[in-house]
Structure formats: structure tokens, C-alpha cells
Amino acid sequence: MTRDHHYAIELAWTGNDGDGNRSYRGYRRDHVLSAPGLPDIPGSSDPSFRGDPARWNxxxxxxxxxxxxxxxxxxxxxxxxxxxxxxxxxxxxxxxxxxxxxxxxxxxxxxxxxxxxxxxxxxxxxxxxxxxxxxxxxxxxxxxxxxxxxxxxxxxxxxx
Missing domain, CATH: 3.30.300.20 (K homology (KH) domain)
Structure with missing residues (x-):
């Protein structure tokens, strides 16, 4: 018998600098991964895709x-x-x-x-x-x- 395991996280985009994603170059790819009781993981896209190199991609x-x-x-x-x-x-x-x-x-x-x-x-x-x-x-x-x-x-x- 198979046992199912479920994993839930929360993902919030934090890269809106006021205009949303109106232009491809006008927003940051920054986001935060979170789950109850765990430290947040700051994320972005790979720097090759306009991401922040100080964040996990x-x-x-x-x-x-x-x-x-x-x-x-x-x-x-x-x-x-x-x-x-x-x-x-x-x-x-x-x-x-x-x-x-x-x-x-x-x-x-x-x-x-x-x-x-x-x-x-x-x-x-x-x-x-x-x-x-x-x-x-x-x-x-x-x-x-x-x-x-x-x-x-x-x-x-x-x-x-």
C-alpha cells in the first residue's frame, strides 16, 4: 500500500518595485519561500536571467x-x-x-x-x-x- 506524503510551502514574490511586471526589465525576480516553523529561503532567478546573485535560485x-x-x-x-x-x-x-x-x-x-x-x-x-x-x-x-x-x-x- 502506498503512503502519500504532502508538502506545503508558501511562496511570495517580493520584487514588485511599484509597476508590477509591466516591463521585462522593470521588476526584480526576488521571492521568499517559507513554511511554518522554518527559516525563510530568499530566492531569485539565476543572475543570467536578471536574478539577484545573493539569493538562492x-x-x-x-x-x-x-x-x-x-x-x-x-x-x-x-x-x-x-x-x-x-x-x-x-x-x-x-x-x-x-x-x-x-x-x-x-x-x-x-x-x-x-x-x-x-x-x-x-x-x-x-x-x-x-x-x-x-x-x-x-x-x-x-x-x-x-x-x-x-x-x-x-x-x-x-x-x-
């Missing part, structure tokens, strides 16, 4: 969502595989192509997790868990482009 948030989901499932699956993770960092990147008319789509995301495991954990098992995450990660299962993994596994007291 949707493309960054998509890459971040994929990386977060991978981290959380990796920790879970590593735990059940007997791999003790003591540190995890990632530097993911995404590639989006823009068509001449302005439409675009992501073509890939690459995750570069740098995982430190305990000395008694198996580095090969730790590496193998990355390949299993895509079968479980809700975000990865929802996108139509490849998510690549370039993991580095470090063992406390040495490197694998």
Missing part, C-alpha cells in the same frame, strides 16, 4: 535537493550495510541547457561525495552503497536526467 535548489536526498539515503543504507560514516561532504554540480527560445532543461547532475568511514568499515561496501541510493532517493527517482556519482571514500587513519 531554483536551479541551485534542485541540485541541493538531489544532494540532500542522496546524503540522507546514503547514511541510512550505509548504516544497514554496517558501514559507519563519520563525515560526509559533497560538492555537487548540475548542467542545464537553455534553448534559443528561452526554455531549458537539466541534462545531468554530478554528486561528488567525500565520505569518511570508521577504520573497521569496508571501503568497497561504502562505495557500493552510492549506487543503491538512486533506487530509494525520492528526488532522484522523480527527475528525468542522469545523476552521476564520483565518490571518494576515506578511512579514518588512512585513505581508501
Amino acid at each position: 531554483p536551479e541551485q535548489l534542485l541540485v541541493a535537493s538531489i544532494a540532500q536526498c542522496h546524503l540522507l539515503w546514503y547514511l541510512h543504507l550505509a548504516s544497514t550495510a554496517g558501514v559507519v560514516v563519520t563525515a560526509y561532504e559533497d560538492a555537487p554540480t548540475g548542467t542545464m541547457g537553455e534553448e534559443p527560445g528561452g526554455a531549458g532543461a537539466f541534462s545531468e547532475v554530478t554528486l561528488r561525495p567525500r565520505v569518511t568511514i570508521s577504520a573497521e568499515s569496508d571501503p568497497e561496501a561504502a562505495a557500493a552503497v552510492h549506487e543503491r541510493v538512486g533506487d530509494f532517493c525520492f528526488i532522484a527517482r522523480s527527475v528525468n536526467f542522469p545523476i552521476r556519482h564520483e565518490p571518494v571514500i576515506l578511512v579514518e587513519g588512512g585513505q581508501a
Whole structure:
């Protein structure tokens, strides 16, 4: 039986400087994402599309969502595989192509997790868990482009 989970946020455009979006160049792309009990996320469009570089853009948030989901499932699956993770960092990147008319789509995301495991954990098992995450990660299962993994596994007291 499938269990449904529902997610509600609020989105408010804050870029109206008095004339609304009367002209393409006459408004800011600024907005705020919020949800009860959570800090606000200041958003805008990518600076390439007249956005504020000091604010998160949707493309960054998509890459971040994929990386977060991978981290959380990796920790879970590593735990059940007997791999003790003591540190995890990632530097993911995404590639989006823009068509001449302005439409675009992501073509890939690459995750570069740098995982430190305990000395008694198996580095090969730790590496193998990355390949299993895509079968479980809700975000990865929802996108139509490849998510690549370039993991580095470090063992406390040495490197694998």
C-alpha cells in the first residue's frame, strides 16, 4: 500500500518595485519561500536571467535537493550495510541547457561525495552503497536526467 506524503510551502514574490511586471526589465525576480516553523529561503532567478546573485535560485535548489536526498539515503543504507560514516561532504554540480527560445532543461547532475568511514568499515561496501541510493532517493527517482556519482571514500587513519 502506498503512503502519500504532502508538502506545503508558501511562496511570495517580493520584487514588485511599484509597476508590477509591466516591463521585462522593470521588476526584480526576488521571492521568499517559507513554511511554518522554518527559516525563510530568499530566492531569485539565476543572475543570467536578471536574478539577484545573493539569493538562492531554483536551479541551485534542485541540485541541493538531489544532494540532500542522496546524503540522507546514503547514511541510512550505509548504516544497514554496517558501514559507519563519520563525515560526509559533497560538492555537487548540475548542467542545464537553455534553448534559443528561452526554455531549458537539466541534462545531468554530478554528486561528488567525500565520505569518511570508521577504520573497521569496508571501503568497497561504502562505495557500493552510492549506487543503491538512486533506487530509494525520492528526488532522484522523480527527475528525468542522469545523476552521476564520483565518490571518494576515506578511512579514518588512512585513505581508501
